[in-house]
Amino acid sequence: MYLIEDDDGLTLVDAGLPAQMELLQAGLERIGAEITDTEAVILTHIDPYHIGLAEPLRKEGIPV
Numbered sequence: 001m002y003l004i005e006d007d008d009g010l011t012l013v014d015a016g017l018p019a020q021m022e023l024l025q026a027g028l029e030r031i032g033a034e035i036t037d038t039e040a041v042i043l044t045h046i047d048p049y050h051i052g053l054a055e056p057l058r059k060e061g062i063p064v
Contacts (some may be wrong), residue, residue: 001053003027009039015051017063024053036061 001016001024012034016024028034041057041064043050058064 001013003038004061005031006016010037012038012041012057013063014044014050015041015057017049017052018056021053021056035062040064 001020002011003024004013010028012024026034028037035057038057039051039062041054041062043054043064054064
């Protein structure tokens with residue numbers, strides 16, 4: 001997963017594995033952000049290691 005920050009906010013490209021939520025949260029903390037600061041999740045394809053956090057993030061209100 002890759003987190004992109006630009007003038008529009010944060011975009012997560014691919015959503016890692018379900019067990020990587022803590023890793024994502026730690027990365028966001030390092031830049032002073034929270035999960036809810038993510039504007040969108042873009043999935044490049046549907047391999048399990050690319051979509052694992054998509055549903056939990058969608059439930060947080062982040063468009064996937």
